[in-house]
Amino acid sequence: IIIDAINMVIGERASTDYIRTGEQNFEIEAVLEYNNPCVDKLLADYGITSEDNTIIVNRQITSQGRSFCKINGKNVPASFLKKISNFIIDIHGQHQHQSLLDKGRHLELLDLMGPDELSMAKTKVKECYNSYRRLKEALAKKKKRRDELYSQKKRLEYEIDEIEKANIVHNEDSNLNSEKQIIENAEKIFSALEESYNILYKGEDFPSISDNLSKIITKLEYVQDNFKQIQPIVNSLMNTLYEFEDISSTLRRYRDSIDFDIRKLDEINSRLNLIESLKAKYNMSLSELINYKEQASAELDTINSTDDDIDQINKQLSITYRDLKDYSKKLHDIRKMVADKLQKEIENELTDLGMKDVKFYVTIEQLKLDGSDFEQNNSDEIRFTKDGFDDIEFMISTNPGEPLKPLSKIVSGGETSRIMLALKSIIAQVDSISCLIFDEIDTGISGRTAQIVGEKLSRIAQNHQILCVTHSPQIASLGDTHFLIKKETKGNTTHTKVTRIEGQERINELARMLGGAKITSKTTAHAKEMLNMAQIIKSKA
Numbered sequence: 001i002i003i004d005a006i007n008m009v010i011g012e013r014a015s016t017d018y019i020r021t022g023e024q025n026f027e028i029e030a031v032l033e034y035n036n037p038c039v040d041k042l043l044a045d046y047g048i049t050s051e052d053n054t055i056i057v058n059r060q061i062t063s064q065g066r067s068f069c070k071i072n073g074k075n076v077p078a079s080f081l082k083k084i085s086n087f088i089i090d091i092h093g094q095h096q097h098q099s100l101l102d103k104g105r106h107l108e109l110l111d112l113m114g115p116d117e118l119s120m121a122k123t124k125v126k127e128c129y130n131s132y133r134r135l136k137e138a139l140a141k142k143k144k145r146r147d148e149l150y151s152q153k154k155r156l157e158y159e160i161d162e163i164e165k166a167n168i169v170h171n172e173d174s175n176l177n178s179e180k181q182i183i184e185n186a187e188k189i190f191s192a193l194e195e196s197y198n199i200l201y202k203g204e205d206f207p208s209i210s211d212n213l214s215k216i217i218t219k220l221e222y223v224q225d226n227f228k229q230i231q232p233i234v235n236s237l238m239n240t241l242y243e244f245e246d247i248s249s250t251l252r253r254y255r256d257s258i259d260f261d262i263r264k265l266d267e268i269n270s271r272l273n274l275i276e277s278l279k280a281k282y283n284m285s286l287s288e289l290i291n292y293k294e295q296a297s298a299e300l301d302t303i304n305s306t307d308d309d310i311d312q313i314n315k316q317l318s319i320t321y322r323d324l325k326d327y328s329k330k331l332h333d334i335r336k337m338v339a340d341k342l343q344k345e346i347e348n349e350l351t352d353l354g355m356k357d358v359k360f361y362v363t364i365e366q367l368k369l370d371g372s373d374f375e376q377n378n379s380d381e382i383r384f385t386k387d388g389f390d391d392i393e394f395m396i397s398t399n400p401g402e403p404l405k406p407l408s409k410i411v412s413g414g415e416t417s418r419i420m421l422a423l424k425s426i427i428a429q430v431d432s433i434s435c436l437i438f439d440e441i442d443t444g445i446s447g448r449t450a451q452i453v454g455e456k457l458s459r460i461a462q463n464h465q466i467l468c469v470t471h472s473p474q475i476a477s478l479g480d481t482h483f484l485i486k487k488e489t490k491g492n493t494t495h496t497k498v499t500r501i502e503g504q505e506r507i508n509e510l511a512r513m514l515g516g517a518k519i520t521s522k523t524t525a526h527a528k529e530m531l532n533m534a535q536i537i538k539s540k541a
Helices: 002-009 037-045 078-085 103-112 116-166 172-184 186-200 209-223 228-257 262-282 286-352 413-427 447-460 473-477 503-515 521-540
Strands: 025-033 054-062 067-071 074-076 089-092 359-366 390-397 435-439 465-469 482-490 493-501
Touching: 002 025, 002 054, 002 089, 002 435, 002 465, 037 078, 054 078, 067 078, 103 116, 103 286, 103 390, 116 262, 116 286, 172 186, 172 262, 186 209, 186 228, 209 228, 262 286, 286 359, 286 390, 286 413, 286 447, 413 435, 413 447, 447 465, 447 473, 447 521, 473 503, 473 521, 482 503, 493 503, 503 521
Parallel strands: 089 435, 435 465
Antiparallel strands: 025 054, 054 067, 067 074, 359 390, 482 493
């Protein structure tokens, strides 16, 4: 019942069969302590805070089969309870929640047993792997961008070439239009200037204004000696004549500057047609066209530089891949040494536990490409992870002649518990799981083997909380705390009662476990001796 209750607390499937007849639901609550930072991260993801690395887990099951889970008062799915518990509790028994049966943890556990050299190599592998991934991502983005820009490149090259060939300059269209207007009106302007010049200064068929003015001045000068009053008029007319000469000179200069070249007009019209067609095609003014050409040239430079960037990334990738492979190989070699050592230590532990024929083996194989990872294009057909290229699994053969099998294939509950105990005896010093629960660990053993099991559990309990359900007095005597579980019937109701026993009560219970229902002085003395021996053993640990 206790094991089932804990299983439900940690998110395993719950059954309405546990609801007492006549009741609508049952509720289980547990206080769990942890020392793994992964738990803090998972809690934070759900917006749950904890104090002193402690959480309160509550689970209710209704008679309709509905399940409600809470951590520190906040509703969470049962799957989240399961995920959290993987870092806190291990239950070892038949078909129970056991982290050691999870192949995904085997690499982590093996690495925890390794020397500092392994940790350093693993750090290097992770650094190289992260760099490799970043470069791969950068390469993929560059290639995607290059492909997206390829059609634009052709267009930009054409447009830049078209605008460059036009050789346009700022305000060229307005200047050409002004020049065109002058040329188109040149005949009218020339005639007006020519006639004005002739009338004012150079008349061929008739006297000009200047000619007539000169005659007037001559006539008046002839009489001015005899008629002094006319002198100011003569002077004024002389000034006017000089002004007419200046104006005539300017008119002649303007007239002579007029260009009647029809070819020049054709050139201007052709140039304006080109400029106007470009403006219409790009729907831009002349200044905007010039600016666009500069922008397009800059964009084309960026596109052209993409191939250079890709070449550079590929060079960096080659170097990073070589380093990743080298460090992963070094990590692989160290793991093989650690695995050999672990195999011997586990088999020695199993021999102590009365399982001398059991063979333990750590398989270390190379991860193969599965087509799912984006970085799977190396020539070695190796799949890398941040932990290298090793695929690790703990294997076991429980009887002579039997092939090695994964730990999860072990059938016997007691056998499983003892194998897990052997593993935990070696791994417990580096395992971060706080609470270990052993069920059926005493199945098929007694005497000296049961004593060794108890001693190993006691040693593990120095750094972990151990809960052990046992019928073995040897194992029970080595516990720091002893609980007696028994059923009591009152009327038509059965209750399960859990009582902490100490002193004489504990001696009596151990005596009962040793001798059956009848407690004798001999079994009582033996029980006392077992407790005394347990204290001596624990004091030496």
